[in-house]
Each structure stands twice: as structure tokens, then as C-alpha cells.
Amino acid sequence: MEVTYELTQRDFFDSFIAHRNRSALVKWAYRLIVATVFIFAGAGLIFLTVHPHSQLLSNLIPVFALAVMWGALMWASPWWAARNQFSKQPGAHGSRTILLDSGGVHWRWNGGSADIEWKNFIRFHETKNHFLLYSSPACFNIVPKRVMTLDQVVAFRTLVTENLCLGSASPHDKRISPKTWVFLLVVIVAAVLLVMAIQNIH
Numbered sequence: 001m002e003v004t005y006e007l008t009q010r011d012f013f014d015s016f017i018a019h020r021n022r023s024a025l026v027k028w029a030y031r032l033i034v035a036t037v038f039i040f041a042g043a044g045l046i047f048l049t050v051h052p053h054s055q056l057l058s059n060l061i062p063v064f065a066l067a068v069m070w071g072a073l074m075w076a077s078p079w080w081a082a083r084n085q086f087s088k089q090p091g092a093h094g095s096r097t098i099l100l101d102s103g104g105v106h107w108r109w110n111g112g113s114a115d116i117e118w119k120n121f122i123r124f125h126e127t128k129n130h131f132l133l134y135s136s137p138a139c140f141n142i143v144p145k146r147v148m149t150l151d152q153v154v155a156f157r158t159l160v161t162e163n164l165c166l167g168s169a170s171p172h173d174k175r176i177s178p179k180t181w182v183f184l185l186v187v188i189v190a191a192v193l194l195v196m197a198i199q200n201i202h
Helices: 009-020 024-050 056-087 150-163 178-201
Strands: 002-006 095-101 104-109 112-117 123-126 130-134 140-144
Touching: 002 140, 009 056, 009 130, 009 140, 095 150, 123 150, 130 150
Parallel strands: none
Antiparallel strands: 002 095, 095 104, 104 112, 123 130, 130 140
16 A cells, blocks of 8 residues: 655644543543643632632742643643654655555655564554554654545555554553653642642631
8 A cells, every 4th residue: 555645744733642642541631630730720719709818829829830831831832842843854844655565664755765564663543634653652653644545544554453463552552651640740739739728728
């Protein structure tokens, strides 16, 4: 099977989001963490509305700052990473052709080529718009579906599934990344600060 395509910055952005949310566990962990931060911040704002002259404001500033910082980070970091990867990677620009056969995956692009045997891929991940072929837990190649017909999408999926023993799942998908654990720690600290601040009022 052979397909020719060009990558865009949007492809990188969508793929980074898909990689971050590659399993239900990781996706819902991020959502829960973000929701928790903003719930605590919102509860603090409500308390300040009811008690506008309370000294709680100074104690809640760290919580609000953390909510704003992490919210901005969650929203902006994929865009920033996609922009950097696309603009600073010459090989990402221009037309490229991918050929899949029983021997592996073969890429050709303006300025280079790569022939990679199936045994060098650990898994693949399929999203609504892309196929991601992983050569390590965090390194993947992007293949957009928009350049394929429905038959080609089915053929691509079949070829990859037949040649990768792990298919679209991997033990790595079930692990929460260190960044998520750090984020969770920050949420816990923010919650403790909020509780302490409220107790000080009483």
C-alpha cells in the first residue's frame, strides 16, 4: 500500500493531543485534575463573594495562580510544541510518500528516505484523523487519514495490525506519565492550601 501526503502544523497539534489522551485512563486523569483545580478556585471565589472583607484573599492567591498557570499550560503547550516541531523540522515540510509492505514501512521525502522493519515499531494508535506509528513510548510518525480513501484506511489498519503483535494497545497506554503525577501533586497541595485558608477564617 502506498500513500503520498504533506504534514501540517495542525497534524502535529492533533497528534500531540491524541498522544496525551492515548488511553481512557490518561485522558480522564487530565480532565479530573483540571476540573479539580478550577473547582477549588471557583469555591474560593464564591467564598470571597459572600465574605468580601475576609482575609482569605491573600491565602487563596496561590490557588488562583496555580489554576491559571496549569490551565494555560494545558491549553497552550500542545500548540507550542506543534509549532516548534513543525517549524524547526525541515523533514516535516513538503510531500512525502509512505509504502507499507510485509517487510516494513518505507518513507521517501524531499531530502531523505527511511526503511524501517516492522520489528522496530512497538505499537500504533489510531485517532479520528491520524495513524500514529510508535518506534518508542514517546516517539511516533504521523500518517494523516485525510489523504486516504476509506478502502486505504481499512488496508492501512489491516497491514499494521497484522504486522504489529501489540496492535493498537500497549502496556505503556495504561501508565500515567510522570507529568500527570506532578500535576496531581500540585492539585493536592492547592486543595490543602484552600482548606487551611478556610480553617484560618474560623
